[in-house]
Amino acid sequence: MHYSGLLLDMLNGFDPMPLAKLEVGHHLYWRIGDLTIHGQVFLTSWIVIGLLLIASIAATRNAQRVPSGIQNLMEYALEFVRDLTKNQIGEKEYRPWVPFVGTLFLFIFVANWSGALVPWKLIHLPEGELAAPTNDINTTVALALLVSLAYFYAGFKKKGLGYFAKYIQPTPILLPIAILEDFTKPLSLSFRLFGNILADELVVAVLVLLVPLFVPLPVMMLGLFTSAIQALVFATLAAAYIHEALEGHGEEEAH
Amino acid sequence: MDPLVAAASVIAAALAIGLAAIGPGIGQGNASGQAVEGIARQPEAEGKIRGTLLLTLAFMESLTIYGLVIALVLLFANPFA
Numbered sequence: 001m002h003y004s005g006l007l008l009d010m011l012n013g014f015d016p017m018p019l020a021k022l023e024v025g026h027h028l029y030w031r032i033g034d035l036t037i038h039g040q041v042f043l044t045s046w047i048v049i050g051l052l053l054i055a056s057i058a059a060t061r062n063a064q065r066v067p068s069g070i071q072n073l074m075e076y077a078l079e080f081v082r083d084l085t086k087n088q089i090g091e092k093e094y095r096p097w098v099p100f101v102g103t104l105f106l107f108i109f110v111a112n113w114s115g116a117l118v119p120w121k122l123i124h125l126p127e128g129e130l131a132a133p134t135n136d137i138n139t140t141v142a143l144a145l146l147v148s149l150a151y152f153y154a155g156f157k158k159k160g161l162g163y164f165a166k167y168i169q170p171t172p173i174l175l176p177i178a179i180l181e182d183f184t185k186p187l188s189l190s191f192r193l194f195g196n197i198l199a200d201e202l203v204v205a206v207l208v209l210l211v212p213l214f215v216p217l218p219v220m221m222l223g224l225f226t227s228a229i230q231a232l233v234f235a236t237l238a239a240a241y242i243h244e245a246l247e248g249h250g251e252e253e254a255h
Numbered sequence: 256m257d258p259l260v261a262a263a264s265v266i267a268a269a270l271a272i273g274l275a276a277i278g279p280g281i282g283q284g285n286a287s288g289q290a291v292e293g294i295a296r297q298p299e300a301e302g303k304i305r306g307t308l309l310l311t312l313a314f315m316e317s318l319t320i321y322g323l324v325i326a327l328v329l330l331f332a333n334p335f336a
Contacts, residue, residue: 188317195320195323229309
């Protein structure tokens with residue numbers, strides 16, 4: 001893809017603070033064979049994954065009957081995720097899907113907050129800049145396609161080829177819309193997450209550019225709030241889609 | 256970049272955001288109003304109503320965000336430049 005920095009050149013023209021640079025569409029490119037990948041996304045994703053791994057290992061390594069400290073926190077997170085899944089998928093079939101929905105929620109949540117809380121901009125890269133992994137469209141598209149695979153798998157596992165009956169269930173006239181829905185689901189999932197996170201970071205960056213101190217703080221707080229809500233929305237929708245595939249009547253309409 | 260394309264892209268980006276904000280604005284106003292009404296009528300259900308409200312607000316918000324994505328593509332990754 002060919003990137004051009006229209007607004008970008010303008011904003012980079014006056015650069016009072018090195019912290020407030022806006023770099024959309026500039027990436028740290030890594031080449032693996034014929035593939036070009038965005039290196040900064042991988043670096044931050046690995047850090048996020050590492051954080052989550054360390055937290056889970058620390059919480060389970062020495063489990064006590066009466067939880068305290070990190071174990072308490074992770075048990076709270078687990079209960080939260082379990083209740084979320086149970087509310088969407090229902091009492092009977094929710095259990096096998098807790099790990100999937102929970103992983104989605106925790107990864108997106110920690111990734112979003114890492115973009116706002118960790119001062120990535122202090123670390124200089126040769127090109128591009130470190131930021132939340134979810135502000136790259138490739139990350140969110142990958143997550144959304146995983147959700148698509150998951151609900152197809154859920155439907156096939158439960159009903160076999162009978163899963164396709166839901167496309168013509170009320171009437172075959174709605175077949176194109178039913179097929180279209182399978183494409184719009186991952187599209188809206190990925191765009192929602194990507195747009196929200198990128199918008200947060202852009203608004204904060206523009207405000208820091210204008211007034212470097214104190215004024216961006218309320219917007220940063222709002223950013224933390226929306227980041228958490230977006231992680232919740234993504235996990236909730238993933239669970240809702242899986243539930244829809246398991247039920248197969250397509251009564252719920254969730255976008 | 257061709258100045259005509261640049262000007263058109265900037266105007267299109269502004270229109271994308273501005274127009275995409277109208278509908279969700281009305282929708283969010285409606286939803287919040289109804290939620291306040293519900294809480295006033297049944298204060299004990301406040302927690303549940305607030306949770307649902309925040310979730311639905313995020314869905315409406317995403318419509319504006321789609322406009323924002325288009326605007327960002329036009330400004331930073333313009334395919335016609």
